[in-house]
Amino acid sequence: MMTTLITILTFILVAIIALWAVWPRLRDLIEQPKYDVLKQIREYEDEPGETKPPPP
């Protein structure tokens, strides 16, 4: 049972990697969030409104 399960899992894995390899647009879309989130993080970290001096 476990062997079957792991074999199926391996097939799914291979299928996903194959899909990723043959479809450039899919690759671009998969990678898109890492750029989006970086922009977003920069917006927060560079936001001057959050900066204030420590309490005395």
Added chain:
Amino acid sequence: MIATELRARDYAIGQPIAAVEHGLVRAHALASLGGLVVAAIFGLLVAVKFSLPEFLGQHDALSWGRLRMNHTQGVFFGFLGNAALAFAYYASPRLLGLPVSSRRLGWFLFFLWNFGIVLPGWSLVSAGILQPLEWAEFPPVVDAAVILAVACGAVQFLWPTFHLRVDRLYISSWYLVGGFTFTALAYPMGNVAPLYYPGSQGAAFSGLWIHDAVGLYASPMALAAIYYIIPAVTRRPIFSHFLSLLGFWLLFFVYPLNGMHHYLLTPLPMDAQLGAIVASAYMGVNVVLVVTNLLLSVRGGTQMVAKDISLRFIVTSVILYLLAGVQGALMALLPLNRLTHFSDWVVGHSHLALLGFAGFAALGAISHVWQHTPGVRYSRRAMAWAYWLALFGLLFMVVDLTAVGLIQAHLWNLDVPWMTSVAESRPYWALRAASGAMLVAAFVCFGCGLLTGSEYRQRVMDSHSLDLEADLVVPVERPASPDFRHPAHGALVAVALSCFVAGVVFFVFSIVVLGILPSRHVAAEIRDTTPAAWRPRTAAEERGREVYARQGCAYCHTQQVRAVAADVRRFGPATENWETREDAPHMWGTRRIGPDLAREGGRRPDDWQRVHLYNPRWVEPGSVMPGYPWLFNGGPDQPTAEATDLVAYLQWLGRPRQERDLDAAEVTRAGGARHKRLMGGTAMEEIASTTDGTVPGLDLSMVEGDLQAGAGLFGQRCSGCHGMAGRGDGKAASSLMPHPADLSAARFSSRRLADVLWNGVPGTAMPRFRDIPLRDLRAIASHVATLRPAPAAISEKREPARDEDEYGSAEGAVVFRVRCAVCHGAEGRGDGPAAARLRRPPADFSQKQPGSERVRAVLLHGVPGTAMTPMQQNLSERDREALVLFVRSLFEDGPRGKHVP
């Protein structure tokens, strides 16, 4: 409201930033720090008790077992849980562009987590209200609070996530979603199922949870932080989002299948065990994949790693993740598992995974979060000190535990006495305590880094990293204008949603495959194999089991003899499923500091067990086991009901197996009954593991050096009962019945000494010493032979003249035949007609020559705890004196019977 806002934009880029709940970030970060320091102190106390077993040993709340439970649960909930929540409050709005669901819910969750889970959990465990399940010790009432808290967390963090297109989710969000979802599924399974499924069936579920706790709770939270902080600090995107997603799904698909590798070579179905081994190898590959992606994400950022303390923690965490992941996969392989399982190697591995990987990631997250929280002070210098202390403390500890684990494994395979492995481990345990002290210092230092210092949150562009910006900041080149009509978008959404649904289904499937199906298989096997004479435990034995569980005995003593040669040689036949049919929750354990107890019943008498529980070093001078004085009313001979019940349970352990095997042995083997009488409850073990009662011959003509060694061994192994001078006045003596023999009051033949050392004395606390090399047994026997002073030096009272001697001996023979032969036999060999019915065999005077004073004393007062009654009323003084002479004349020192070289 949120939904309306979201419909106005497909995702958050370019929109006004959502508010971060800085108050909740601060509160959880500080709670995490507090949880870490307290949990680490619990761990340090645990480590110190290996060297000083009686340190803080007068109250059960501070016993080794309770501290150990609070250590792991404190790390789990107090430290990692709070750190994960602090990070989630900080990062979720940044990742999603949306605030968390509710500030009010956030504060409710904060108080629930810390004042409904962590503090009550510690208090209840200290008070003995707990679940005896590894990594699930907090009692059911706290479990309910945990499930409520995870549900609140899901509402708080997952609700905003569901408003975003799944194909826009960054990997950290995936990990947060996965962490909350799978913890919500795994926690009830791991905390409830083992309470109701007995023995090996429950162990199957426990194995799932032990691994899910790391893989589905700690790892996702750590990886969420790692994937966030690397781009946040280096200010450039991670290497590959595809590899990140692949690692994410492999984690959730494969990790649940690993669970049973904690119980390899047990009676659980072998198919499931082999599947867990393959899944573990898969997991190792996945860790390599994830770590490669993460290290490539910080390529070229060495300067930033050196300068930014949070990134330093994070990168170290990634490297330690690689070590722990590969090590874990290797440990599941049978050759290594057979060798290192139950040893300190495993403890080193768990510290590498929980502290090295998850802990360092959490510290990095807190450090980063804190430095970007407005209005707080911090000190990077103190944090840097904390980093180095924590790194060296951890490496010191892991190397030390790995080394001592290998030593233990080696010694266990050599079949040397168990106490040898304990003695060899002690220097390493002392070093481990030192490394623990370094870790506590590191965490206190980290706290100083958060609470002191003159720095406060500044804009990143103005901060210390400004000079690095030009080199490291990579402009975001990708256009943020996705074409949602493109078919690849639809495919991506479909794959993501399918994976999520499949992940949940797969998790359920893992429970079916590794929990429910093996459990049904085991239940059927139990039905077929349970002996007809099986009897359930008595009420006292059942209560004793509860005491055993409450005191945490299972953390040092396993109750599973694995199908491994070294195990079978040392502890007897491998455990079968039916033996565990009533053990809910199971007490299999995962660690051996002391020996396995699955066959403990009948090995030693009750009074030995009581003394051992009261103060183990009274009967095992080198033991590191804590005493349990609170189970007694002032002394080992004054046990409370709990101690009596616990001893009853210990004497039950393995008895059903012994009874079944004895029945089988009696059918197939002549002489089984004799063994049963000779060996008490352990007869079958003797039949299986030794040559039919044959004792080794012990040559007592030893050289000086051997005699010195014998004296040393006697001091280690025998003096607790017999006293250093062998007078039967050791610390444990007054609590043992019958009292230990006064070895200075009699001469023993070499055969008698060999027989006692090899077989013990049934019905007394004298155990057999078959785990000691023959050379050492000879040395002990030689030393015992010197304890009786030479005849010339003995001032015998009323030594008779020769004529009187001969007369007395003849008269003594008549008296002996009438009064003593029924037990001791006509020739005083301890083989009279009544001997077979006595619990403790009568003395064999051909092999033991008591001194005259001793014979007189026994005739006057009897031997308490035996069938030897006082004969003052029945014998005249003249008869007694005649008996003294006759009994002493029976001694014949020389080989008689079967000896082996």
